[in-house]
Amino acid sequence: MITLNHVSKWYQTFQVLKDCSTEVAKGEVVVVCGPSGSGKSTLIKCVNGLEPFEKGTITVAGISVGDRKTNLPKLRARIGMVFQHFELFPHLTVMRNLELAQMKVLGRGKEESERRGMQLLERVGLQEQAHKYPGQLSGGQQQRVAIARALAMDPIAMLFDEPTSALDPEMINEVLDVMIALAKDGMTMMVVTHEMGFARKVAHRVVFMDKGEIVEDAPTADFFGKPRSERAQIFLSKILQH
Amino acid sequence: MFSNFDFDVIIRSLPYLFLDGMTFTLMLTALATAIGIVVGTLLALMRLSAFAPISILAAGYVNLMRSVPLVLMIFWFYFLVPYIGQWITGAAQPIQVGAFASSLVTFTLFEAAYFCEIMRAGIQSISRGQVSAAQALGMTYPQTMGYIVLPQALRNMLPVLLTQTIILFQDTSLVYVLSITDFLGAASKVAQRDGRLVEMYLFAALVYFIISFLTSRLVRRLQIRTAIIR
Numbered sequence: 090m091i092t093l094n095h096v097s098k099w100y101q102t103f104q105v106l107k108d109c110s111t112e113v114a115k116g117e118v119v120v121v122c123g124p125s126g127s128g129k130s131t132l133i134k135c136v137n138g139l140e141p142f143e144k145g146t147i148t149v150a151g152i153s154v155g156d157r158k159t160n161l162p163k164l165r166a167r168i169g170m171v172f173q174h175f176e177l178f179p180h181l182t183v184m185r186n187l188e189l190a191q192m193k194v195l196g197r198g199k200e201e202s203e204r205r206g207m208q209l210l211e212r213v214g215l216q217e218q219a220h221k222y223p224g225q226l227s228g229g230q231q232q233r234v235a236i237a238r239a240l241a242m243d244p245i246a247m248l249f250d251e252p253t254s255a256l257d258p259e260m261i262n263e264v265l266d267v268m269i270a271l272a273k274d275g276m277t278m279m280v281v282t283h284e285m286g287f288a289r290k291v292a293h294r295v296v297f298m299d300k301g302e303i304v305e306d307a308p309t310a311d312f313f314g315k316p317r318s319e320r321a322q323i324f325l326s327k328i329l330q331h
Numbered sequence: 332m333f334s335n336f337d338f339d340v341i342i343r344s345l346p347y348l349f350l351d352g353m354t355f356t357l358m359l360t361a362l363a364t365a366i367g368i369v370v371g372t373l374l375a376l377m378r379l380s381a382f383a384p385i386s387i388l389a390a391g392y393v394n395l396m397r398s399v400p401l402v403l404m405i406f407w408f409y410f411l412v413p414y415i416g417q418w419i420t421g422a423a424q425p426i427q428v429g430a431f432a433s434s435l436v437t438f439t440l441f442e443a444a445y446f447c448e449i450m451r452a453g454i455q456s457i458s459r460g461q462v463s464a465a466q467a468l469g470m471t472y473p474q475t476m477g478y479i480v481l482p483q484a485l486r487n488m489l490p491v492l493l494t495q496t497i498i499l500f501q502d503t504s505l506v507y508v509l510s511i512t513d514f515l516g517a518a519s520k521v522a523q524r525d526g527r528l529v530e531m532y533l534f535a536a537l538v539y540f541i542i543s544f545l546t547s548r549l550v551r552r553l554q555i556r557t558a559i560i561r
């Protein structure tokens with residue numbers, strides 16, 4: 090579904106991604122973790138072309154992201170993305186947030202968009218909030234709306250960029266629950282997160298990054314059981330000791 | 332001390348002052364603002380373009396307009412526009428566009444430069460994440476700007492835009508240099524005709540003050556009401 094082949098990226102002279110290769114198969118859940126500044130957010134933003142990259146190739150459903158001829162908006166419409174800071178549109182109601190891209194990008198009618206939007210709000214347990222503005226919701230609720238907004242486009246895969254990092258601790262679980270349910274339904278997911286509990290529970294594979302490199306790419310059980318690289322061992326010991 | 336003054340002249344000339352003068356002033360202000368904001372927004376998008384020639388062109392225009400006195404622009408356009416019209420249409424005579432059209436073109440082009448800077452600040456106040464979110468949903472550049480960035484930028488900048496409009500309202504009085512009957516022009520004509528300079532100019536100042544003051548009050552209340560909850 091998603092294939093990254095020797096991807097490298099530079100900010101001027103500083104190399105943020107070094108020869109990164111991995112893939113996410115259809116229906117697979119891959120967690121990307123690593124210390125901050127390791128390039129994991131940059132990597133996931135390359136997948137739907139929000140960040141350009143200089144070397145290597147990324148293909149999503151057979152379409153090359155870096156190719157100049159690729160219609161990026163059309164490709165992005167098929168890949169859902171959830172951001173660290175939710176990025177709901179504050180000037181639109183929750184329902185309008187869910188409808189807008191369905192109508193303007195997919196060309197769905199108003200009624201159909203609203204029906205689909207409502208279905209997904211129910212799925213994330215927020216149907217009562219449809220006519221509120223994002224600013225009136227808690228962080229956890231906003232992030233669930235953001236997930237519903239991405240799902241309303243009926244994506245073939247979902248990208249999550251640290252979806253719980255900006256949340257208060259008591260709101261993390263409500264978001265993770267939605268993501269776990271999504272994973273169990275067979276959604277193809279690439280998730281940048283520090284939530285190792287989530288990784289253990291639903292991830293098929295864990296990709297560990299450090300200093301712009303993919304240091305380890307292993308099935309979940311192997312990664313938590315016996316990480317081969319020293320850097321992954323140090324990272325895990327820091328993050329799991331509590 | 333007012334015994335030598337004749338304030339009755341104001342009452343007698345009210346219809347002329349408001350029906351002729353103020354109508355012109357308000358029409359000019361409203362149209363120049365509306366078109367100026369549209370042109371200014373386009374200029375702002377050009378200035379923020381990653382394509383250097385476009386952004387340099389827009390920046391050059393804005394800097395030029397902001398470096399020339401408005402009165403000079405009014406003169407220039409009044410005398411130039413007929414010839415430009417002649418040049419474009421290939422007519423035998425300079426095209427007479429009339430005082431209103433000429434001042435509308437001047438004020439629109441002039442104010443567009445100021446509205447451009449306001450809108451540019453407004454667009455830059457919208458976080459990069461909002462743009463990313465719109466793009467991630469498959470929106471194109473015009474959709475991202477039209478549905479997500481510009482509505483928020485416009486709302487954030489509404490008080491500043493309206494304040495600029497109040498300044499524009501006052502600046503339209505400069506058209507009196509072309510002997511146009513705007514509000515100040517009308518007051519000035521009556522003043523000259525009846526020899527009542529002090530009364531008429533006092534009254535004109537009062538009217539400009541009241542309108543500007545009340546609208547700026549309104550702007551402040553609007554500012555509180557339209558703030559987006561974040």
